Amino acid sequence: MELSRLSHWYGAGETRRQVLFELDLVIPRGEVVFLMGPSGCGKTTILTLVGGLRSVQQGSVRVAGRELAGANEARLIANRRQCGFIFQAHNLHRSLTARENVRMGLEAQGRGLPPDADERSERMLAVVGLADHANKFQHQLSGGQRQRVAIARALVAEPPLILADEPTAALDRQTGHDVVALLRRVARERGMTVLMVTHDNRVLDFADRLLEMEDGRIVAARPGAAAAAPVNP
Amino acid sequence: MQIRDLVRRRTPLGWKQLVHSKGRMAIATAGVAFAVLLIFMQLGFMNMLFESAVMIHRQLNADIVLVSSTSRDFASPGTFPRSRLLQAVGVPGVADAEALYVTPRDWIKQSETNRGERAQMLMIGVRPDFAAFRDPEIAAQLPLLVETGTALFDRKTRGNFIPFRQAIERGERPQTELGGRTVTLVGTMQIGSSFGSEGVLIVSDQTFFEFALNRVPSAPSVGLVNVAPDHDAAGVAAAIRARFGTYDDTMVMTMEDFIEHSKGRMRRDSAISFVFTFGTIIGMIVGVVIVLEILSADVHDHLAEYATFKAMGFSNRALLGVVFEQSLILSVAGFVPGLLVSLGLYAVVRSALTMPIAMTVERLVLVFGLAVTMCALSGALAMRRVRKADPADVF
Incomplete structure (x- = not known):
């Protein structure tokens, strides 16, 4: 997964507001990356762009070798089928x-x-x-x-890419911990790439890499605790 | 195996959602059923009016009918020269031909509830020794009419005539006023009311001329022609037409053509078609509004789920299919109870109004088609909101 010089704006005219600033990011297959930062810094926007839920305005988003900039609805849908989405709320169908x-x-x-x-x-x-x-x-x-x-x-x-948006936000400490542990284990076993937005400091142990965002830019990157752990115990 | 595959190809989401919210499903089904009922009643009444106008036609013992070129229907047939009837008798293939005299006349009702009120009856005059009617009950009583001033009373005349009818059948020969003269009822028969008149009185041709002073034997209303056993009615009708040559005062029709002619006249000349078509459209609008309300509410409630499905890779079309599936389910679920209640009401109308109202296969198919159209239209309108479900909103 590769983002290069990715910028994004919300709104139009006077109220137009830039949320992403020339972002560059490469995530190799199989890596588990957590995206952190204050709300409104553009984390979720990245997820929606990578997942093909929004059209790319400027820059480039490549997922599994496929360019999403300028993609039509059919290609966006094809991309969504390559992604597994996990939402803040579970969004299960009640019927x-x-x-x-x-x-x-x-x-x-x-x-x-x-x-x-x-x-x-x-x-x-x-x-x-x-x-x-x-x-x-x-x-x-x-x-x-x-x-x-x-x-x-x-x-x-079995999508190659998992996109998760604060999956632990609605869960208590232990449950949230278990859910992320489970997610990491399954993704690891199947060689899936994970990009997860989280505020939750309790689950940071499970990341290969932690990215800190602020005001639409990636300001810090550090290896997560899991990076040191053996991949196949 | 193949059918099983088809069934399993997708999750019946529309069905699951409807079953999950049973109250909503019940209201929508009731709405569709109500609309179906409205439409069935409108179409039923419309057809009943057309059918009631030709009920007498079906009673007539004739293969070919002669009527005036200006004839509208049986109740206002006009007159034609009796000489046409004599010409027709000479055509090969004609077994016999006889005249029928028809006119509406006021009488004073002897019903239980409206005794003494005036009402219009259709008076039919026929030679008592001619088998003008198919019904053997009428044929058997025609000789009673040889005595002038007597009539056969239609049991199916609108209103409660039970005591009057029983008096006739006991042979008490009750009397009342018909067209300013005294008429004696000597027997009963069954034809049925139509919208033009409340019932029928059959009299002899002689009695007819006494009660209808403006009518003469040389100007009958309807000519009844029977063809010989080995001849076909349409061919003989054409031969009679050829015999008349340039005389264009009389129409020659087979009985089926005469029935269609009378119905067609009514369809074109009266407001009946317009009124009931309008009623049918209103019924459809009621159905569309109710189903649209329900489907829109259901789409609204599931907008988040739909957005999630879109984010997962569902196409707009797949989700529109869910709404379409729901509209089809509702049309079938509503049609069945609507049909059953309609059949019940048809039976009530038949017995209470003594009018010929019946379910036909054509109407069944038509109304089912309308119900599906109605629900599909509502579905199409409700679908517009599905398009609005934005997959980017779910984060």
Whole structure:
């Protein structure tokens, strides 16, 4: 994943406001990168640009060799299918069971449901430790369980890139810790790249690299605690 | 196996959402059912009016009908020269031909609730020894009419005539006023009311001329022609037309053509089609508004979920399919109860108004098509909001 000279503005005319300033960033495949900084510094904007949820205005965003600057809607959608999204809120569909929610991650690939969709979804639920909760609706699950279902949904199609936006914000300390640990473990096992926005100092141990942002610029980069740890214990 | 694959290809999200909010599903279904009911009743009444105008036609024992060129329908047929009937008898293939005299006349009602009120009846005069009607009950009683001043009473005349009718059937020969003269009821038969008149009285041709002083035997209203067994009605009708040559005062029609002619006249000349088509459109608008309200609310409630799905890689089209799926489900779910209630109301109308109202396959298909159109239209309008779901908003 590569950003070069990426700038972005919100609004138009008098109220136009620059949120990203000529950003350069390269994340090699398989790295787990945390993005930190005060709110409004442009972290989430980077996620939406990399994920293809917003059009690139200036500069270049390349994901898995594909250029997103000037991409049409179809290419943006193709890019979204390469990304697993984990949101601040779990954003599960309340009319669907956990298994069906996870299955939507497969259906989102645009080729309908594969014949083994249920099996794959259940396997992924087992990976996140929810094998016994496949038939529950979201109101029957705890906050941590919901976020784990959301992670299973993001990972089920095995996307090369995971984009997460403060996935622990709505969780208590221990649950948040477990959720990020789980995310890191699964991503590591499958060679997925992770870009995660977080305020949460309690989970920084799980990053390979920590990036500090301020006012639309990356002001500091340091290796995370996990970088020293062996990749395949 | 292949069908199973098709079914499994996508998660039936629209269905799941509707089932999940049962109250909303119930209201939407009721709305569609109500609209379907409205449309069925409008179309049913419209067809009933057309059908009631030709109920008498279907009772007539004739393959070919002669009427005046100015004829509108059976209730106001005009007159044509009796000599045409004599010409027709001479055409090969014609078995017999006889005249029918028709005119509306006021009488004084003898119903239980409105005794003494005036009302319009359709008076039909026929030679008592001619089998003008298919119904054997009428044929059997025609000889009673040889006595002038007597009539057969239509049991299906609108209103509560039960005691009056029973008096006739007991042979008490009750009397009332018809066109300023005394008429004696000597028997009952069954034809049915139409919107023009409340019922029918059958009299002999002689009685007819006594009650309708302006009418003469040489100017009948309807000529009834029967063809010989091995002849086809359309061919004989053409031969009669050829025999008339340049005389254009009389129309020659097969019975089916006459029925269509009368219905067509009514469709074109009256406001009936307009009024009921308007009612049907109102029914559709009611349905569209209710379904649109429900679908919009559902889309609104799921906007965050839709935005999430878009962020995950769902195309706009896939999500529009969800709304479309919901509208199809609602159209089917609403159509079935709407149809059942309509069938019930049709039965009530049939027995209370003695009018011919019936469900036809064509109407069933048409209304189902309208229900689907209605829901699809609402779906299309509600879909506009799905497009607004911005995947960048979910962060």
